[in-house]
Amino acid sequence: MASQEQLSAIKVARVLMVGAGGIGCELLKTLALSGFQDIHIIDMDTIEVSNLNRQFLFRQSHVGQSKAKVARDAVLRFRPNISITSYHANVKDSRFNVDFFKEFDVVLNGLDNLDARRHVNRLCLAADVPLVESGTTGFLGQVTVHLKGKTECYECQPKPAPKTYPVCTITSTPSKFVHCIVWAKDLLFAKLFGDKNQENDLNLRSNDDANSSEHSEDVFECGKDKDIEQYGRRIYDHVFGHNIKVALSTEETWKNRNKPRPIYIKDVLPEKLTKENGNTKNGCATDDVSAMASLGLKNPQDVWGLAENSRVFLESLRLFFLKREEEIGNLTFDKDDQLAVEFVTAAANIRASSFDIPLHSLFEAKGIAGNIVHAVATTNAIIAGLIVIEAIKVLKKDSSNYRMTYCLEHPSKKLLLMPVEPYEPNKSCYVCSETPLSLEVNTHCSKLRDFVEKIVKAKLGMNFPLIMLGASILYEVGEDLEEDMVAIYAANLDKALSELPSPVTSGTVLTIEDLQQEFSCIINIKHREEFDEEKEPDGMLLSGWVEAPVDKDNNKPLGNGESTSNALPEEIMEGEKDVEIQETSEGTENVTGKKRKLSEVSKSTTPDHSGLSDESRNHNQLEKIDVDDEDDELIISDDWESLTKKKRL
Numbered sequence: 122m123a124s125q126e127q128l129s130a131i132k133v134a135r136v137l138m139v140g141a142g143g144i145g146c147e148l149l150k151t152l153a154l155s156g157f158q159d160i161h162i163i164d165m166d167t168i169e170v171s172n173l174n175r176q177f178l179f180r181q182s183h184v185g186q187s188k189a190k191v192a193r194d195a196v197l198r199f200r201p202n203i204s205i206t207s208y209h210a211n212v213k214d215s216r217f218n219v220d221f222f223k224e225f226d227v228v229l230n231g232l233d234n235l236d237a238r239r240h241v242n243r244l245c246l247a248a249d250v251p252l253v254e255s256g257t258t259g260f261l262g263q264v265t266v267h268l269k270g271k272t273e274c275y276e277c278q279p280k281p282a283p284k285t286y287p288v289c290t291i292t293s294t295p296s297k298f299v300h301c302i303v304w305a306k307d308l309l310f311a312k313l314f315g316d317k318n319q320e321n322d323l324n325l326r327s328n329d330d331a332n333s334s335e336h337s338e339d340v341f342e343c344g345k346d347k348d349i350e351q352y353g354r355r356i357y358d359h360v361f362g363h364n365i366k367v368a369l370s371t372e373e374t375w376k377n378r379n380k381p382r383p384i385y386i387k388d389v390l391p392e393k394l395t396k397e398n399g400n401t402k403n404g405c406a407t408d409d410v411s412a413m414a415s416l417g418l419k420n421p422q423d424v425w426g427l428a429e430n431s432r433v434f435l436e437s438l439r440l441f442f443l444k445r446e447e448e449i450g451n452l453t454f455d456k457d458d459q460l461a462v463e464f465v466t467a468a469a470n471i472r473a474s475s476f477d478i479p480l481h482s483l484f485e486a487k488g489i490a491g492n493i494v495h496a497v498a499t500t501n502a503i504i505a506g507l508i509v510i511e512a513i514k515v516l517k518k519d520s521s522n523y524r525m526t527y528c529l530e531h532p533s534k535k536l537l538l539m540p541v542e543p544y545e546p547n548k549s550c551y552v553c554s555e556t557p558l559s560l561e562v563n564t565h566c567s568k569l570r571d572f573v574e575k576i577v578k579a580k581l582g583m584n585f586p587l588i589m590l591g592a593s594i595l596y597e598v599g600e601d602l603e604e605d606m607v608a609i610y611a612a613n614l615d616k617a618l619s620e621l622p623s624p625v626t627s628g629t630v631l632t633i634e635d636l637q638q639e640f641s642c643i644i645n646i647k648h649r650e651e652f653d654e655e656k657e658p659d660g661m662l663l664s665g666w667v668e669a670p671v672d673k674d675n676n677k678p679l680g681n682g683e684s685t686s687n688a689l690p691e692e693i694m695e696g697e698k699d700v701e702i703q704e705t706s707e708g709t710e711n712v713t714g715k716k717r718k719l720s721e722v723s724k725s726t727t728p729d730h731s732g733l734s735d736e737s738r739n740h741n742q743l744e745k746i747d748v749d750d751e752d753d754e755l756i757i758s759d760d761w762e763s764l765t766k767k768k769r770l
């Protein structure tokens with residue numbers, strides 16, 4: 122039962138929840154039932170049918186409505202006297218600035234992406250508001266507590282870089298089905314239905330084929346009096362036939378690889394679909410457009426052959442133009458968009474067929490394309506409960522009892538939840554400790570635009586960057602900039618770094634600020650002439666405390682709610698093999714430490730934690746810990762906490 126002190130802390134608290142999805146619905150209910158009386162919720166999404174199985178505050182009739190608002194209304198029905206304020210908005214909107222965050226006693230995240238999590242982390246640091254961060258992936262979950270200056274911030278540990286593939290693997294030499302999926306959704310789908318002004322590598326190879334006017338860019342233009350199926354057949358022949366034929370002409374590429382086979386539509390479907398299949402013309406209503414429905418394909422778990430995939434390809438493309446023409450030019454792939462998933466599945470399978478890669482069902486393709494790990498409602502409920510427990514400790518300022526808690530898939534010694542004391546801030550963290558970063562870049566070739574897109578936005582997660590060299594501003598984004606400044610910054614974007622009005626060369630020190638996040642960092646520039654296209658596709662290399670090394674062999678997709686917040690538990694939770702700790706010295710680059718069995722470490726670790734030095738207690742340095750199910754002793758030993766503990770708060 123809650124103590125009086127606890128109850129009064131809860132009663133007066135102003136709480137901000139970000140995310141009203143799987144974790145968020147559970148969290149809002151638990152907060153309300155625990156006595157919280159002033160809750161604010163931000164969520165930018167509307168309710169989808171696919172949310173209903175676990176986001177229990179939502180019903181079929183709510184599909185299409187704001188998650189934040191419906192969640193609020195549902196909870197007010199059983200707690201009518203509390204105050205819940207909902208915002209159907211992106212937490213990155215400028216109105217949710219530092220002053221807004223300062224109004225809260227604690228912020229609770231139930232998000233599903235790194236970008237928003239980093240943004241909230243920075244605002245909490247700037248506003249000096251405690252953050253309770255969370256995430257789940259299937260049966261795995263975690264809750265962590267972050268207090269400025271006292272515990273590590275959400276970004277104190279480098280996050281694994283999202284899995285990326287070398288451009289040429291995707292454009293020319295796929296060897297796995299996932300490569301075909303990436304090609305289909307990021308290149309072909311984007312080319313046909315996305316923003317035409319975006320750079321697209323789809324024709325990287327066939328553009329080299331300068332002589333062929335027939336196969337120039339306008340292959341993708343769909344004329345006014347179009348015969349859509351004819352257009353689809355032209356695209357088909359171009360991307361699965363012509364482009365493959367052109368790629369084959371580079372003998373060197375295929376020396377040690379199996380050659381792909383060009384596929385032309387006349388060889389697969391000699392007859393036009395619309396003649397053959399009378400019901401395709403007016404097959405379905407605008408709000409339920411599906412090539413599968415229109416072609417009478419019922420089971421998403423069936424693996425279609427080449428002919429079936431080719432039919433789905435043509436039909437989904439045709440339906441986009443027939444039923445959703447107004448969206449063309451603005452579409453981005455969405456795993457909940459049935460027609461988009463059908464198109465991408467079919468295109469990926471046709472490409473896979475060409476490269477002799479096993480074909481996959483729509484269900485499997487959707488999982489790969491959408492990085493789906495199926496959510497487990499119970500994990501969300503457990504994690505939501507733990508968030509509330511930590512939030513109450515934060516409100517009571519009970520810092521000696523803060524815990525980061527990990528929910529494991531396979532309990533050991535009947536323990537499912539593993540609490541760990543939070544760590545102190547990482548002195549090398551570029552977010553909370555102002556440690557400079559370094560960037561190797563070819564300052565003569567790379568443009569300011571590349572730097573802004575690939576580094577400032579993608580790597581540093583800034584929304585409204587201001588880039589300064591000494592006192593001169595090279596670039597700025599803002600809502601109230603003078604027109605002439607906007608023009609100057611736009612011109613700067615297309616200049617090479619060394620040709621900017623204040624040239625950026627080797628030795629230059631740049632200051633990058635995000636005015637909304639009230640966050641700034643320093644980047645030391647080093648000129649480098651050449652980059653490895655395969656390994657360094659950005660043509661730049663940022664180093665410092667930014668990204669964890671990617672485990673190339675462990676290409677598992679990220680789950681929707683996955684927190685990515687702490688390296689240690691992921692390995693603990695996943696492992697099925699030997700238990701070992703790899704100790705490393707400071708920093709992510711240096712992972713050369715010696716390995717020790719956990720049991721050895723347990724033996725050598727005394728209860729006062731002296732078995733591990735301060736450095737090696739840093740959990741960033743526990744690079745790999747795997748669990749052997751058959752040897753429970755190893756994980757839940759009495760010394761477990763001392764192994765993972767860094768410094769008491």
Ligand SMILES: Nc1ncnc2c1ncn2[C@@H]1O[C@H](COP(=O)(O)OP(=O)(O)OP(=O)(O)O)[C@@H](O)[C@H]1O
Pocket residue numbers: 139140141142143144145163164165166171172188210211212213231232233234237496681682
């Ligand atoms: N930048 C953001 N601003 C506001 N809300 C966000 C932002 N990013 C993500 N969210 C919200 O966080 C919630 C995360 O919930 P969850 O992981 O259950 O995802 P979901 O989209 O509901 O489910 P699924 O992805 O499995 O269909 C979503 O409701 C999403 O709208």
Ligand SMILES: [Zn+2]
Pocket residue numbers: 273274275276277278546547550551552553554
């Ligand atoms: Zn930090």
